[in-house]
Amino acid sequence: MKLSKGANAPVPTSLLAVVVSWRSEHVVDAHALLLDGSGTVRSDRDLVFYNAPRHVSQAVTLDQEPAPRTARLSVSLPRTEADVDRIVLAGSVDGGTFGDITGLTVMVDAVDGAVATFEIEDTDAVPALMFGEFYRRDGRWRFRAVGQGWSSGLAGLVTEFGVRVNDPAEPARTTHPTDPFRVRGSARPSPAQDRRSTRPLTGAHPDPASARHERHDGGRHIPHGDDSAADPSPGSTGPARVGRAHRPNATTAEDTVAHRFGPHDEADGGRDRRTAADAHARPDDTAPGRPHTDLLDRTAPRTHPNRPIDLTRHAPETTPSAPPPPDPERADWHSDPEDPRRMRWWDGTEWTSAGYPRAQPSDRHCARCGDPRRRKLFGGLVPCHKCEQEIEEYLTHWHTRAWRVLTTHGPRGPEWAALWAALRYQRIDADAGRLALREVALSYVERLVTFTFADGEVQHAELELFEQAVTELALDGPLIEDLRRRMHRGRTLARLRAGDLPVIRTPGLHLDPDEKVHIDLPATHVRQLARGPKLTEGRLIGSTKKLRFVGEGTGTEMPWSRIVSVHAEQATVVIAATSARGGATFAVADPDYVAAALEGALRVAKRLVLTPGQRDTRSIPQEVKAEVWQRDGGKCVECGDGHYLEFDHVIPLSRGGATSAANLQILCRSCNRAKGARI
Template sequence: MKLTKGGHAPVPTSLLTVVLSWQSEHEVDAHALLLSEAGQVRSDRDFVFFNAPRHVSQAVTLDLEPGPGTARLSVSLPRTESEVSRIVLTGSVEGGSFTEVPGLVLTVFDHNRPVAWFEIADSDSVQAMMFGEFYRRDGQWRFRAIGQGWTSGLAGIVTEFGVQVDEPETQTRTPDQDQRTSDRGQRTSDRDQRTPDRRQRTSDRDQLAPDRGQRTPDQEQRSSGRDEPAPDRDERTPDQGQRTPVRGQRTPESGQRGPRRGFSLERQRPEMPPPPPPNPERADWHPDPEQAGRLRWWDGSEWTAAMRPQLPVDARHCPRCGRPRRWRLFGAPAPCRECAGEIDDYLLAWRGRVERVLRTVGTQGEDWDALWTALRYQQIDVTRALESLRPLAHDHVERLVAFAFADGAIEQPEMEAFDRAVGAFGLSGPLIEDLRRRMQRGRMLTRLRSGEMPVLPATGLHLDPEEQLHLDVPAIHIRQLARGPKLTEGRLICSNKKLRFTGSDTGAEMLWTRVVSVTSEGGRVLVAATSARGGAVFEVADPDHVAATMEGALRVAKRLALTPGRRDTRSIPQEVKAQVWQRDGGKCVECGDSHYLEFDHIIPLSRGGATSAANLQILCRACNRAKGARI
């Protein structure tokens, strides 16, 4: 509903949004005063403005970051206390007057639906204005459009409704201030000329003073000075200023509350925090931006109260405590004894924390980052900490590799966990490189089994339409005859349509629809088919690679889909791996070696063995190959 000046309309008793909009570059502030039946605020807390943006009852809230050219207030009428009968909406402009603010419109919204709006077109040349008010009538809330300017500014409006405002400490008098209006009382420029009546009243008060008790020296001094000219109002002492009540201030003589301290209407600018360090994501000691020669701890989000002196960086002093270091006869200076003992004690407890984190979340997450943050806080060299973790780091990497190969497949997250652990501990050497090659080969075989196979050029081969070549390797076809096995040399060709073998005197072809499974066992590739005579055995240079490629082609041809989270019957849950590893102590149960460890089925899967903790053991690679498929 569009309102004119003095118009009013009912509003719903709900959460309302009051938006003041204008079309200029001026800054307009919105405020609200919660008034009682007497038309006064109950306390200064009933004034909501930029220094107090939220009422204690949350009935009125000021948006401190509105959009450009707008000011916004949230008015919750259901939360308004019963003692509040009116909510007056006011505003003020800085650096000008409201006549310089065109397009001033006040709109009341209910759930993004305007229920009342008021276009303030005839603004006066004032810096403060009362736009409108919410008021109660017959148990309902209504809104009235006012649009009244206030010549005395924001301080005059709030003082009118009982808010106590602090006067600035220093004031510059202007000719307008010297010419006071009649409604504030006419003051004469000379107070030295007192009338006889006033002198008589002064003497009467002096005669009544003994009835009020013993007079203090201050009172005697003030009484003796009454015949002297009174100082100007601007030059009054604090005691004399308190005797003159201001608007909205109750005096002790009336038997009510005495003068209360007001608050300033000057906008409070928040203190700017010190700038962050160059690398704000990293918690570390940095030069204190507020004081030179001091280090301050940055916790990754803000500056803390922890501080250290910034020590000189030279070889003659300890970089941690600043004590002078002893020099050896030859070579570098000796380490600081005091700091060496403290660091050893700290690292002893710190290694236990590292071991617990590695067994739970590994080398990632907040717990892992907190370990190295603690080292930086203690100013301990990372290289020394890594040296103390060297045996633990090798055991952790071996554990990752053994867990990854437990189900015969290396997924990308497992590969990333291995690389992350090696990088975190700074590991290198022949053992680490051999483990890396194993992980990379396992990842490659896993991708082949899942159907990510290369496409090779069909040189010298005649393929069917839409047939793609995936494998072409030398092979020996092994056939079991009555007089013994017959070996035929030739080429094993695998495509997305079929499996072929071409030899010097024979050849074979098998469609993927007839193939049941492809496995690698004993250095040979075994192909099982739907008929007893349809299978085949091939001897190749790399049986694992050939079997993985053929298995991937088989799955693509038959469109086989594996259950999410489980690959085949060899899949071992993580909790079972951890239980077996803990039980066997992370070592081979046969020879006690702690390198190249693998999970082995005591009763092989081919003989009906279960994938359980009771049927699993840890063997090194050599012992596992020697055991084979035996029980």
């Protein structure tokens, strides 16, 4: 659905992808803020941006390496916490404004395609822009197109929603470059932060003493965004706008295993975001050079000092040098060189800080997360329900990404390798990925075969590509075997047409000294007479010199110099000659093979073998194939079948039809044979 500014539309409560695209050479950073019922963030952790690309609840994730001229956010509405009423989507530009950006579009995609599209036009010259927002209405989610600019930039935009931002004039307070929320050592809140109250647990009544300090001034309620809402104490150096504090002892998704990062989330480092209390409880994990754990301390109280956010972009933190694994070109999990009790991620070029504790081999615990597995009523163990849900959710969007890679690059190259590296990073078995890809893999192979036969020629590289795709996708079954036979037969016919002909021994036939026979098979000579067709049984013999038909009491010879063309038509082979009465029609058991062999012999005799790079008139450009396939939906336009598809000329080539998208259609094999040369 295409939305205008201010319009809204319902969206499914599922995993959604928000893709921001543009046409100019600028770089746009995407951000998200999770707001509660008061329209502000619950804590500074509710800001998702380049230094913190993943929310602790896994509800919003920022893609760290999107496609060029795009920014991408993954929004999981089922994972969104109950006290989050809105998810604001925004963006910022460094070294420019949105007024310089052309073709700015925001698209919300679900599993089955786009559900909302917002084209932002006539944007003001502002460095930050609110694209839109997801909000709850009557128990369902909707998306509203906003398009509002902020002249004060990203800092002003996030401050408007309650995020505390570092003053650039003050020294940076962030101690960890890749995580602005991380506290190390015995960091304690400043006096101004001590004066800020903490938010009570959900459903609990706030303490009257603390309620007097929360966004109030002397008993007067200060609305959010009011510039007068400064720190009431004299000499306070805190920022004018105060964000909400963290909730102590609150049970959130942060208290669960935090290792659910993708291979391109190295900006977040795949690290756990532990609190100051965690740092005191486990000081050994924050020692310099020691990999950070991904398991949060579930017993320590969840208290977070309210430090301002540092919006300065930081480079990923470098890890200590270590020897590469045995296969350095493959991104995968390996035993940590510094701690054999842990597994560490090697991204194909260097060690990253992402890791997890090595699980002990046991059937009673999940091999992926290490949690205990429940026993079945009649024996055995049930699968890990949590991991099953995570894998199913991840494979949903991985499936879409895989189809995009298949149709653009095929099952090869760095894009394909990165696709499976992402699966390994999530510790999902490759067989589960192949099972999820089986339907799209079959569709890709069918598409590959259809595109190959569009020209009537199967080259050696195309046959190798087919075999490589079948092996890489681990496909088998009757359909694949039939497609393989079709490809090998097509390659054989292509070699025959190119002049790669077999040589047959014919002892009972008188030949010239340098003459060789290429075909010798039973045939029926069909002659159309006034009283009807006359059929003569015999043998059809093709040699390097001429074409012979030898029948009972009759025989004909046609030198290659008199033959113009050879083609298969229905169950016959039609020979066109220079004279009207010099042609002939032969009914044979395999007309395609015979026509290809005779065409190859004709080309060799007349020196008509195609030179490299020469295009046959039957060839269809690749972009035309893709256009017709997309237009017809990859199915037969007559019966809707999706197997054994062929490109058909609506007006046949023999009747002057053009090789263009307007004159091409997709038909299945049976519909194409039934149509024949009819218009």
